[in-house]
Amino acid sequence: xxxxxxxxxxxxxxxxxxxxxxxxxxxxxxxxxxxxxxxxxxxxxxxxxxxxxxxxxxxxxxxxxxxxxxxxxxxxxxxxxxxxxxxxxxxxxxxxxxxxxxxxxxxxxxxxxxxxxxxxxxxxxxxxxxxxxxxxxxxxxxxxxxxxxxxxxxxxxxxxxxxxxxxxxxxxxxxxxxxxxxxxxxxxxxxxxxxxxxxxxxxxxxxxxxxxxxxxxxxxxxxxxxxxxxxxxxxxxxxxxxxxxxxxxxxxxxxxxxxxxxxxxxxxxxxxxxxxxxxxxxxxxxxxxxxxxxxxxxxxxxxxxxxxxxxxxxxxxxxxxxxxxxxxxxxxxxxxxxxxxxxxxxxxxxxxxxxxxxxxxxxxxxxxxxxxxxxxxxxxxxxxxxxxxxxxxxxxxxxxxxxxxxxx
Amino acid sequence: xxxxxxxxxxxxxxxxxxxxxxxxxxxxxxxxxxxxxxxxxxxxxxxxxxxxxxxxxxxxxxxxxxxxxxxxxxxxxxxxxxxxxxxxxxxxxxxxxxxxxxxxxxxxxxxxxxxxxxxxxxxxxxxxxxxxxxxxxxxxxxxxxxxxxxxxxxxxxxxxxxxxxxxxxxxxxxxxxxxxxxxxxxxxxxxxxxxxxxxxxxxxxxxxxxxxxxxxxxxxxxxxxxxxxxxxxxxxxxxxxxxxxxxxxxxxxxxxxxxxxxxxxxxxxxxxxxxxxxxxxxxxxxxxxxxxxxxxxxxxxxxxxxxxxxxxxxxxxxxxxxxxxxxxxxxxxxxxxxxxxxxxxxxxxxxxxxxxxxxxxxxxxxxxxxxxxxxxxxxxxxxxxxxxxxxxxxxxxxxxxxxxxxxx
Numbered sequence: 001x002x003x004x005x006x007x008x009x010x011x012x013x014x015x016x017x018x019x020x021x022x023x024x025x026x027x028x029x030x031x032x033x034x035x036x037x038x039x040x041x042x043x044x045x046x047x048x049x050x051x052x053x054x055x056x057x058x059x060x061x062x063x064x065x066x067x068x069x070x071x072x073x074x075x076x077x078x079x080x081x082x083x084x085x086x087x088x089x090x091x092x093x094x095x096x097x098x099x100x101x102x103x104x105x106x107x108x109x110x111x112x113x114x115x116x117x118x119x120x121x122x123x124x125x126x127x128x129x130x131x132x133x134x135x136x137x138x139x140x141x142x143x144x145x146x147x148x149x150x151x152x153x154x155x156x157x158x159x160x161x162x163x164x165x166x167x168x169x170x171x172x173x174x175x176x177x178x179x180x181x182x183x184x185x186x187x188x189x190x191x192x193x194x195x196x197x198x199x200x201x202x203x204x205x206x207x208x209x210x211x212x213x214x215x216x217x218x219x220x221x222x223x224x225x226x227x228x229x230x231x232x233x234x235x236x237x238x239x240x241x242x243x244x245x246x247x248x249x250x251x252x253x254x255x256x257x258x259x260x261x262x263x264x265x266x267x268x269x270x271x272x273x274x275x276x277x278x279x280x281x282x283x284x285x286x287x288x289x290x291x292x293x294x295x296x297x298x299x300x301x302x303x304x305x306x307x308x309x310x311x312x313x314x315x316x317x318x319x320x321x322x323x324x325x326x327x328x329x330x331x332x333x334x335x336x337x338x339x340x341x342x343x344x345x346x347x348x349x350x351x352x353x354x355x356x357x358x359x360x361x362x363x364x365x366x367x368x369x370x371x372x373x374x375x376x377x378x379x380x381x382x383x384x385x386x387x388x389x390x391x392x393x394x395x396x397x398x399x400x401x402x403x404x405x406x407x408x
Numbered sequence: 409x410x411x412x413x414x415x416x417x418x419x420x421x422x423x424x425x426x427x428x429x430x431x432x433x434x435x436x437x438x439x440x441x442x443x444x445x446x447x448x449x450x451x452x453x454x455x456x457x458x459x460x461x462x463x464x465x466x467x468x469x470x471x472x473x474x475x476x477x478x479x480x481x482x483x484x485x486x487x488x489x490x491x492x493x494x495x496x497x498x499x500x501x502x503x504x505x506x507x508x509x510x511x512x513x514x515x516x517x518x519x520x521x522x523x524x525x526x527x528x529x530x531x532x533x534x535x536x537x538x539x540x541x542x543x544x545x546x547x548x549x550x551x552x553x554x555x556x557x558x559x560x561x562x563x564x565x566x567x568x569x570x571x572x573x574x575x576x577x578x579x580x581x582x583x584x585x586x587x588x589x590x591x592x593x594x595x596x597x598x599x600x601x602x603x604x605x606x607x608x609x610x611x612x613x614x615x616x617x618x619x620x621x622x623x624x625x626x627x628x629x630x631x632x633x634x635x636x637x638x639x640x641x642x643x644x645x646x647x648x649x650x651x652x653x654x655x656x657x658x659x660x661x662x663x664x665x666x667x668x669x670x671x672x673x674x675x676x677x678x679x680x681x682x683x684x685x686x687x688x689x690x691x692x693x694x695x696x697x698x699x700x701x702x703x704x705x706x707x708x709x710x711x712x713x714x715x716x717x718x719x720x721x722x723x724x725x726x727x728x729x730x731x732x733x734x735x736x737x738x739x740x741x742x743x744x745x746x747x748x749x750x751x752x753x754x755x756x757x758x759x760x761x762x763x764x765x766x767x768x769x770x771x772x773x774x775x776x777x778x779x780x781x782x783x784x785x786x787x788x789x790x791x792x793x794x795x796x797x798x799x800x801x802x803x804x805x806x807x808x809x810x811x812x813x814x815x816x
Binding site for chain 2: 001002003004005006008009011041043044045046047048050053056057060061063064065066069070071072073106107109110113114117118119120121122123133134137138141179180209210211212253255256257258270271272273275278283286287290291292293294295296297298299393
């Protein structure tokens with residue numbers, strides 16, 4: 001008899017976005033003439049940079065000709081892209097990352113979901129709250145959690161790292177020992193950003209405890225403050241204890257084009273039951289080459305173009321555009337008397353709604369025709385907050401804030 | 409302490425292709441002027457069909473404009489592609505598959521590697537021998553095998569379905585009960601093709617034993633004989649017990665472009681420990697939406713173009729070209745007195761070398777400058793055989809066969 005992975009039975013249905021969709025649809029049916037402005041899902045809205053489009057077309061043309069056609073590429077990605085990444089995203093900022101430590105993939109969601117596979121199911125996992133749900137769900141599926149505790153609103157056996165007003169949504173070190181630690185900065189959903197000193201505490205913790213940090217830096221392009229780290233490898237010692245996830249999705253508008261990468265330093269170690277060190281790089285390489293067959297060649301060429309001088313200027317403009325939206329949203333909400341996190345060094349503004357998340361969501365939807373995301377959907381610590389995303393046109397953002405200002 | 413998934417320690421290093429690469433490289437150093445002809449790896453060599461190229465370019469242009477830009481798509485793939493697949497690949501052949509049973513992905517390798525995740529680690533897995541190594545390795549990683557048994561040349565606790573001259577490399581039903589069954593037709597590596605009646609035996613077995621079949625039909629486009637099934641869903645009852653993997657890789661030259669799909673009928677069930685039926689479709693949907701973020705939009709548009717009348721004519725020509733190579737190789741080898749499987753309804757020719765696999769490989773390499781794949785690399789039952797692939801230009805294929813004819 002074919003038996004299921006019973007861990008799937010523990011998963012709570014992800015009601016967040018379907019619940020939002022239901023409420024939005026009900027509103028639209030009741031108000032067919034009202035224009036909705038969506039500042040909910042974290043999806044980019046502006047076209048691919050011109051440099052990427054040109055490279056994309058050129059590579060498609062290569063595929064159209066036997067002589068320049070590309071079949072299977074190296075599973076880890078083409079050298080041209082791995083080298084451009086290592087050089088521009090790391091070495092240029094003084095962080096030591098070699099091209100062969102870069103694994104190109106089709107998405108940071110996939111990588112952050114899959115990476116846990118190479119570790120024992122018998123480890124303690126620490127995840128932030130509020131959190132990007134993929135970190136939690138993939139560990140539940142793998143059997144690293146206990147059951148869902150309805151009363152706590154959490155899974156048993158996971159260690160939750162609380163974000164709250166007091167710590168500015170930068171979690172403190174846990175009291176109990178943890179083995180695998182998920183961190184995300186600039187944070188999704190809160191927009192909070194850790195300093196070099198705060199990351200250093202985590203790196204030191206991981207070194208002292210032989211833990212491993214999975215550092216999600218998918219939003220690093222939004223960091224503008226030169227004092228803030230854009231990579232965990234700007235922190236001393238991180239190469240021994242941290243993996244970093246990056247993506248072209250938010251940096252260059254690749255959410256529908258699909259390209260990302262993961263850095264796995266050769267100096268990162270994990271351990272056998274007997275305490276023998278094993279290279280995390282070699283484990284991930286085995287996983288990656290066995291279950292993945294690289295990213296579309298034209299997409300890799302489009303991603304490479306991000307690093308051309310034309311591409312760099314274009315993504316700078318793209319990021320500045322969204323950051324200008326974010327600044328505008330934050331200023332307006334603060335002027336209305338709401339405390340905000342993010343919106344600086346991040347495309348997300350995390351707003352203390354001074355009421356419960358869904359009530360605030362409903363008010364913005366029904367009275368202003370603006371869709372946001374209720375913070376409670378990201379975990380217990382998100383209750384009372386909403387997330388507004390800066391991914392939209394400036395015209396829509398200003399109109400949304402005008403409407404919101406009228407009703408609050 | 410971060411502990412590794414110790415199942416990875418059981419994995420045997422995949423020496424096959426690196427071993428081939430080493431021997432090829434040694435030959436090239438010793439014979440710098442000799443032109444090598446590679447008929448080894450199963451990778452296509454001809455350009456993308458023109459219809460796909462056009463659709464690819466048009467979709468890249470959509471991404472270049474805010475008004476037509478595509479961000480995140482549905483994780484399961486766009487409806488336009490799912491509907492084209494269901495209609496053309498199944499319904500048109502009388503097989504009942506609905507669009508929402510089609511999950512678009514970036515590769516059949518990924519899908520056939522990932523699908524096992526939704527099942528218990530406590531099931532018995534049957535895999536063919538010779539075999540596409542991904543089926544084996546991903547189950548070893550998940551902990552469904554015992555250790556590697558050096559003497560047997562196999563992993564403990566997996567059930568191997570022997571292919572051999574007697575059964576024409578179409579395995580018989582196993583003697584012991586198995587829960588998850590991997591089948592691949594047209595077969596990689598042997599090129600063997602099961603009849604409807606042979607598949608019916610497996611479907612009946614799975615129904616009787618509440619087993620599930622993972623049917624890899626990545627090479628179905630090569631099936632020309634109208635009496636042979638191109639999908640397992642052409643067999644009665646298969647919708648209750650079979651998943652099917654398909655790919656645009658070999659059908660339309662997408663190995664470097666990346667697009668595939670998996671069919672999961674809503675009537676397929678797996679079971680809890682307590683015997684309660686759970687929809688495999690809902691389990692896979694949960695896995696797919698949690699760990700995957702769909703395929704590049706322009707790539708999905710390129711794949712859709714395969715189903716246009718222009719695209720259909722072009723892939724027909726593409727497949728006919730490779731099949732003509734295959735026929736030529738098989739006829740030449742048979743004329744030389746070698747028994748062959750495949751080469752008809754398949755791009756692979758599986759040849760009884762009448763000596764050990766590596767010796768035959770070395771002879772073709774060193775005396776004829778032709779690279780093939782030693783059958784022993786695909787499992788114990790492959791010993792004594794080599795695989796020659798038809799993926800190359802007809803000019804190279806004829807030259808290779810001329811050289812081989814001279815030395816054998």
